[in-house]
Every structure is written in structure tokens, then in C-alpha cells.
Amino acid sequence: MISTSVRAGVCIRNMAGLASFSLLRFLFQTRVANNEEAVAKAAAANADSEAPTLFDKIIAKEIPSSIVYEDESVLAFRDINPQAPVHVLVIPKFRDGLSQLGKAEERHEKILGQLLYAAKIVAEKEGILEGFRVVINNGLGACQSVYHLHLHVLGGRQLKWPPG
Numbered sequence: 001m002i003s004t005s006v007r008a009g010v011c012i013r014n015m016a017g018l019a020s021f022s023l024l025r026f027l028f029q030t031r032v033a034n035n036e037e038a039v040a041k042a043a044a045a046n047a048d049s050e051a052p053t054l055f056d057k058i059i060a061k062e063i064p065s066s067i068v069y070e071d072e073s074v075l076a077f078r079d080i081n082p083q084a085p086v087h088v089l090v091i092p093k094f095r096d097g098l099s100q101l102g103k104a105e106e107r108h109e110k111i112l113g114q115l116l117y118a119a120k121i122v123a124e125k126e127g128i129l130e131g132f133r134v135v136i137n138n139g140l141g142a143c144q145s146v147y148h149l150h151l152h153v154l155g156g157r158q159l160k161w162p163p164g
Ligand code: AMP
Pocket: 054, 063, 065, 078, 079, 080, 081, 082, 089, 136, 137, 143, 144, 145, 146, 147
């Protein structure tokens, strides 16, 4: 028979284990968040460069990608670091000053509509029309890390609100 003091000891050990696991998870999440901010800060420093972006290189097929949808104006490919079972990026093939949504001008109305419609086509192709999210991170405050406008299409799991 297990004595009361042994049971109490096991219970305390379990609680201590849980506390240290929670602490480790907190430290890991803080580190990931800090790293994300550092990457975003570095990217923001070159936000208005005319040099080809990472996504220009994907469009030019200099960098491989897993393409989900493509037409003459838009390319959609899987995110390399997916945050959901479906995570696809939709980008304009011609950046034309659209490093971020905040740079949009009246002349961009057509491509902005095309990007949004392509997001819907991607959701349909991926079988997530019943529930999906479209995200645009704009600028340092939203941890944008690539300065070539892109829509994130996310789905395939229950998404929570508010996002982080
Ligand atoms: P954002 O942080 O909103 O600027 O999003 C940039 C996204 O690009 C991130 O989700 C990255 O995971 C993604 N990404 C970076 N490099 C690649 C790549 N080579 N192929 C696909 N996605 C990428």
C-alpha cells in the first residue's frame, strides 16, 4: 500500500515538473517572438530596396517552391514554415512598388482584387472554403519579413481569434 507521504511526494514532483515545463514553454515562445521581431527589423531596414526580393527569385524559379496556383498576374505557393495544415502565400508577379499593403495606390486596385480572388481560388483548391483566413502583415509592427506584398492563406485546422 502506498503511504500518504509517498503520494504527496509524487504529487509535488508532478507539480514541479508541470511548472518547469510551463516555464520552458514560456521561455521558448519568448525566444521565438524575439527572433521573429529581430528578423522583421532587419527586413524593414531594406524595405524600399529596388533589388529583387526573395519572392522575385521564386517567381523567376531561381528558388524552388511548391506552386499551388498561377496565372499571368499572380503566383501562389506553399509557405516554407507553415503555421497551419494549409499555408499558402499569394503574391503579385510584378511588385510595382507594392512592397507592402501600406504602399498601395489607386493604380494597384486591379492587382489587389486579383490577389484576393486568387486567395479564394487557393482556398477552393485546397478544400478549405468552409473556413480559412487571409492575412497581410504590414510593416515592422506586424512582423512583416519579406517586402513583396503577399497574402497568407491559412486553414485546415480550427483557427483562433485574436491572433498573436
Ligand atoms: P511575412 O512575415 O508576413 O513577411 O511572411 C513571409 C513569409 O514568407 C513567412 O511566412 C515565411 O515562412 C515565408 N517564406 C520565407 N522564405 C520562403 C520560401 N523560400 N518559400 C516559401 N515561403 C517562404
